[in-house]
Amino acid sequence: QKEVEQDPGPLSVPEGAIVSLNCTYSNSAFQYFMWYRQYSRKGPELLMYTYSSGNKEDGRFTAQVDKSSKYISLFIRDSQPSDSATYLCAMGKTSGSRLTFGEGTQLTVNP
């Protein structure tokens, strides 16, 4: 069993939709949770970063962490075609430490 599970999709939504992306994990030692966005042939770009459980909001993006369920989510409101990318969840035991990545979910937002 993988330490981090993420549905690879692909996920296709109309412009303006609310997108929900999720990951589950098995290692209770993970304390730091990240979401990265990766465009084709580019490096991952940090979107959201949370420590332990809770919610964090940044513009149209909301990240949620539920450590009791070992479940993290990323919500994208009012999705735009420019949000079309692969979204990777990642988690680590300490800040700046090696990360364990999900497979990535490929998202397409259709105009």
Add this chain to the structure above:
Amino acid sequence: GAVVSQHPSWVICKSGTSVKIECRSLDFQATTMFWYRQFPKQSLMLMATSNEGSKATYEQGVEKDKFLINHASLTLSTLTVTSAHPEDSSFYICSASFWGQGDFSNQPQHFGDGTRLSIL
């Protein structure tokens, strides 16, 4: 946000050539740098972790003599693919993290834009 620069972005070379990829942290001192490899439509695969001034720690299955990593300063790490062959063709990405005070304290890894390596 933090900026990590990777160079070159794309390289094509003949089989048997050695290729060097540079990773620079432009606005912070990277105490640790990581090197990843990514195949199409797959997630990132960690190859090695590099701490400034010490030998890199390689992941299981990664050939140390094939993928030479040097992290001689707090802003620069290099990956050299020695005697590259077509099976080494891939997308290589570096990232950097920072330990200490200031704007980048307790920050996760920031990634470069990757290097697409094609070996003919």
